Amino acid sequence: MINIEAYGTFDTAWCPGCGNHSILECVKLALSELDIAPHQVGFVSGIGQAAKAPQYLNCNMFNGLHGRSLPAAQGARLANPNMVVIAESGDGCNYGEGGNHFLAALRRNMNMTLLAHDNQIYGLTKGQASPTTAKGQVTKTQPFGAPSEPFNPVAVAVTMHTGFVARVFSGDQEHLVNIIKQAINHKGFSLVDILQPCVSFNKVNTFGWYKDRCYRLDESHDPKDWDAAMKKAVEFGDRIPIGVIYKDDKPGFEEGMPSLAAGPLATRELNKTKLAEIIDSFT
Amino acid sequence: MINIEAYGTFDTAWCPGCGNHSILECVKLALSELDIAPHQVGFVSGIGQAAKAPQYLNCNMFNGLHGRSLPAAQGARLANPNMVVIAESGDGCNYGEGGNHFLAALRRNMNMTLLAHDNQIYGLTKGQASPTTAKGQVTKTQPFGAPSEPFNPVAVAVTMHTGFVARVFSGDQEHLVNIIKQAINHKGFSLVDILQPCVSFNKVNTFGWYKDRCYRLDESHDPKDWDAAMKKAVEFGDRIPIGVIYKDDKPGFEEGMPSLAAGPLATRELNKTKLAEIIDSFT
Amino acid sequence: MSEMSINILIGGEAGQGLVTIGQLMAKALVRGGHDVLVNQDYMSRIRGGHNFFAIRTGPEPIQCTTEMVDILVALNKETLEIHGSQLTERGIVVADEKIDCRGLNALKVPFNDLASKPLFYNVVALGVLGAAVCNDIAILEGLLQDTFGKKGSEIVASNLEVLRKAYAWVKEQNFDFSCMPPPPENPDKRIMINGNEAIALGALAAGCNFLSFYPMTPSTSVALTLINKGKELGFVAEQAEDEIAAINMALGASWAGARSIVTTSGGGFALMVEGISLAGVTETPVVVILVQRPGPATGLPTRTEQGDLNLALYAGHGEFPRAIFTPGTPEECFYLTHRAFDLAERYQTPMFVLSDQYLADSYRAVEPFDLDKLPEVAKPLLKPENPKEYKRYALSDDCISPRAIPGFSEALVKVDSDEHDEQGHIVEDAPTRVAQNSKRLCKGCGLWAEVVPPGYYGPDEPDVLFLCWGSTLGAALDASEMADLKVAVLHFTQVYPLKDEQFMPFLEAAKEVVCVEGNANGQFARLLRQETGYGVNNFILRFDGRPITARYILAGLKNIL
Amino acid sequence: MSEMSINILIGGEAGQGLVTIGQLMAKALVRGGHDVLVNQDYMSRIRGGHNFFAIRTGPEPIQCTTEMVDILVALNKETLEIHGSQLTERGIVVADEKIDCRGLNALKVPFNDLASKPLFYNVVALGVLGAAVCNDIAILEGLLQDTFGKKGSEIVASNLEVLRKAYAWVKEQNFDFSCMPPPPENPDKRIMINGNEAIALGALAAGCNFLSFYPMTPSTSVALTLINKGKELGFVAEQAEDEIAAINMALGASWAGARSIVTTSGGGFALMVEGISLAGVTETPVVVILVQRPGPATGLPTRTEQGDLNLALYAGHGEFPRAIFTPGTPEECFYLTHRAFDLAERYQTPMFVLSDQYLADSYRAVEPFDLDKLPEVAKPLLKPENPKEYKRYALSDDCISPRAIPGFSEALVKVDSDEHDEQGHIVEDAPTRVAQNSKRLCKGCGLWAEVVPPGYYGPDEPDVLFLCWGSTLGAALDASEMADLKVAVLHFTQVYPLKDEQFMPFLEAAKEVVCVEGNANGQFARLLRQETGYGVNNFILRFDGRPITARYILAGLKNIL
Ligand SMILES: Cc1ncc(C[n+]2csc(CCOP(=O)(O)OP(=O)(O)O)c2C)c(N)n1
Ligand SMILES: Cc1ncc(C[n+]2csc(CCOP(=O)(O)OP(=O)(O)O)c2C)c(N)n1
């Protein structure tokens, strides 16, 4: 097992009490327990408080644009099928600015993991409604309350038969580590929507709010049962189930792309003879 | 009733045999039967073959960018709550380039109608896979077959409890007219996903293919029953149900926005006294 | 001339409330008749790190921020370490008694004693600072009343109690705060406003009633002001799912009769580029507020730069006219934004207001805007004359087609992103293309004919002419007055289009022209050469994310001359 | 010199197969040793409307398309109406016998008799045209064999039968096709390729192995060629959900070791602007292929223009270096795309290849590219020297940091869209910002030192110098040869950066400099003035969506002189 210390310790720019601290810790634990070394993993993130997470552990990092972590992560996957690719960003990043990429990533089902820190608010820009903010919740930019229905990423992912769909809570560390490990191990796209309090800007969905509502799914829930999964996916109110909501071991994107079989693109050599033949085919 | 001739007749740039012709006809019929005059309706479209539809009838038209009809349509709705707003575009436009706007529009639930011509292909750009193209379907740009799972807009819309969700077939005109009328009348966001053969580029989902599979939902289907709707929404194979899949009369976006109550923005006058007070509040 | 000014810097961690203290203090100074100029420096985080809020103030006009500090309010030890060296000779430190001020001239405040609970630390700081620089406690009391009034009289009372206690404590210390000049007698009424707020008010004054936006520092406060101040005016605002939606929503709204604005910063603006082009070809009015921060990409999200001029100039594929305004003060923010709306409506093409983080967050004391003096803003037609014959893109001598709003008459209003005929229908033939493209481009001549001339400040035939645009005005003015040469300033509040006859004589009359810009490439100087052939040879550029100051310019000038 | 050339124009509706006929015919001519130059004109629709495919051909080099038609193959009546007036004196019409050729010199073909079913109309047309311009039926037979071979021998046989019948029928008519010059003796081997295909091959030759794109005319065929020709090379391609995804995917892939390309056109490129900036700040190599069409917005989607130079120049907020290549021929498309990859890797910044619809779709006969003569393309590091100490953004004298690929050693490769330190971690302090921003910008000097010089064609000290870039090369050359003045051509294949010493002497030596561009604003001329101060006063501009031709230039020249 890789020692967790290999992942280092960094000063963060997060608020004391923020759920991000716990998530970061769990990510490091999961990686070390999975025996993945820092240089084997590539973290791709967007912009936001959550998206800073990869800055705070030893890893390969592509800290890209707000909303665009998923395309970059998928590009990395296509370039190097040996890389453990993890996209990590906030609810605004993934479901707001990046909503189209979220849909496309669910459809592609590449072997990678999305850790979506879901604090139901835009943290870094100081508290505007995010796609997961409850309808009616008042913010500085939504003085009449957030006007739209909240987005339920888990339900949409289940609808689309995404390979691995989980909802977790930053406050339940043991559980979180376990789920992250399963997600990374799953051979297809894994969505881990992590409920996370934002102590500075979300005064509704607090630690206590989540704590009171989240309950772990037990064996009675069969994640391979789509109907059951859909029921759990839409349960988000007085009770919020956490755990693996849905799982489908269907073949991943990579299997439909023969050109990926030859391994990392960085190690490929141009076949000049073939290319000369190709040029010749224009005669 | 407005005479259908008020909507005019235009030469189109569509292929003979294309499903678009039938859809155009049905749209005109629906509008005239609803007694809506050309100047009362605002068509907003993107770019693609489907998106040309508003060019071929008398109406107010905002023919915008590929993928961006929904934001423009919603902007128009917010500016003029008296306008009958219809967005009309293809599957590529709405679910590909415009996927993020599709999600946001479902969440907003404004009083408008989306007519999505769904030919499961990119028509205007000559036959690349669209988000609704079946996995494995071979095209010029997908020689190994489309690598992703197809997007099911109807299922996603039901998942998100969209106000009005229908799937129809361009070949069943009477039914199509009826559904478009219901969609326009619905006070909230209405999605009408219209299956439409593309005779030039989709040799799989032909007229016959749809014809053989599509069956009308009858009274036994209760569109207010979410579970039932979800079942019908995901039925897309040997049998394809057409009709109103789901319906929810929850309050629309407009009701959560007090500033919309005062009517069209174009007729508002600036209240200089109030503004002077506002300036004064900076003292 | 800010000779009589002092500079108060309040420093501490994010989350310590220094912006609240700073804003209240600045407002108190304004109410007392002083001028103020604020410079806010903050990190891209919510708690911790190091931020500061600097208020330069005095009885006479203040033009720009300065590095020198006369009163350093240190909310933590780090502030002293970072800013100690900026203290002037007369400089004073105000800090908690537990902070070691290492022999500096310090007023050591017993925060714990003065505040009954940590919640009141801010009010203590305000009371202490207020006692130092504002001799009228009634002003501070009134301010607290205004601020906490909505929260109930009990809250007000407990805040007032702390304020008075802190104020009284300072007065007992007999500490020497004489560096603070007395307020002017009979001052004119002023409001306190920053660049972003002034832009929002300018928009409201122009009848703007629709905003679609996606939050992005440092532009967000334009949206916040429009939303919160516009509430009573029936203003319609929607936070879009992304910036692409924002610009397209604004255009759809504008077509349907709204007066639309979008607010954004570099990366968000980059995403709007296709939409800008749509505004150009459909001839749909929209005003784009672009508040710059250092790039590329995420760059320094909370800092300042003038690095997006080139992008604003050419945003949008294809060719169509535009105008770009670059205010240098909150007043200019207000008036030029107002003007941008009028031009957008008259020329039916996108208009840009470029600001930056420094100006955005810089509060100033400003004469209240007089709405009655504003020119009328043009309006579209609700009912064109012969609705049945209406053509959205009718060709005409002045290349401007009457713009009707759909739904208010039988006129059908068709706008099209494809090349189109007069009706708005898609076409592909060459002559129609040429006619419509020429028509759109020809509107640029009209825009050129009414360019806002640059401001010229200072003596004729100067030794040195500072060429600048946007937020650097104040620093250039200050520097021109401080330099021991004959220096003048040429400041562009409209950088595009440029009308050479308005400024070429100034350039030619100066011995040396020095371009002062907040970017690394001298973007405006390059534009100037492109438009006029005039090449600038001397540059004072800054691209470290911090505002250009008079000292920075003078240091640069030394290197040049 | 294309004096001996003839121009064949095949016109008809979309869906009538005129592209198939045209391509086969052109290929037959190339195999026969002729030069060809194709101009494709098509509408933004799949069936109907009016399209044409013009092949200019002859035994000597052909440089550009022409309006004049020598053989007009009219697949419908409309073609005659539209193009009849373009017929030269020697002009011939080839049309179905049922079409009224109103007294023109026409070969009236009994299509119905010659083709057993409508499916074979195309082959009839090919046979007829082939008989007219290509005296060797074996070439046509070989072509059909190559084309239909995959479909089985029966299909080949039935096509051959029709071909031979049509060919024989023409020969029987004894129609005078003498306007077609004989092929050269012992011609060199040529391939037939258009601009987009050549770009794709150039990319493949540079080791490009990753494409993410979103379809957009007229760029799509670059992607199509990469995908279909790259199949055997293990090329990885993904059609993205939108252009934003395309550019970000390309960058993620590049970071992880791919050699990435994106292909797009105006509106799609507009959406990539933020991503371009990300490439700039993260120093991630990417090659952007921008195939222009007329804007703004959707504009004329299937036509040509050079209207996006400004956008390419300044795409991306903030400041960072880039180079822009503007090939004028398929050969230049190939070599410059190859070069773009090398520079992208060496300078770790985005590179641009600008083409346009005319060049994209214009087939030419080209000497097969010699892969062995190509310079090696730079590669990133798989294993840096001291992996543990590796710093992605290490400061160095030449401002270029060794670029390692993550995952192949213990080196951690951190790239960051925020301003960052040498390791790639987010920072906000001024000195690090200045160091890293300067480092990025300083790479521009290296780029400047290896600019591809513009091509100068023609006599020294000419009366007129045509200044042009990109696809207008051929027209300018043709015009220069046709004019009765002393004319030379200065053609830029790299428009940015510009190195004045490479061309200023040419500009100064010419009596008149005339800028020839396919846009309305003279974008390159403005860039030239910006970079050098040199102002061009004479313009020949075209923005109706059609390619600039020699005749167009000469007509323009008359107005100027
Ligand atoms: C294109 C673009 N638009 C807007 C922003 C500003 N921005 C930065 S982070 C953020 C929201 C972050 O919210 P979320 O993704 O939920 O992350 P959190 O901070 O809550 O963890 C926004 C709007 C940006 N950086 N880029
Ligand atoms: C930003 C942008 N990207 C790409 C295109 C090119 N484009 C035009 S239409 C289209 C696809 C159309 O497909 P769909 O929306 O399904 O409409 P259809 O033609 O099938 O009716 C594409 C990719 C464009 N116009 N703009």
Ligand code: SF4
């Ligand atoms: S603002 Fe919210 S999400 Fe961001 S660090 Fe603070 S508590 Fe966490």
Ligand code: SF4
């Ligand atoms: S290409 Fe397809 S969708 Fe387009 S008009 Fe033709 S048949 Fe219809």
Ligand SMILES: [Mg+2]
């Ligand atoms: Mg969040």
Ligand SMILES: [Mg+2]
């Ligand atoms: Mg389609």
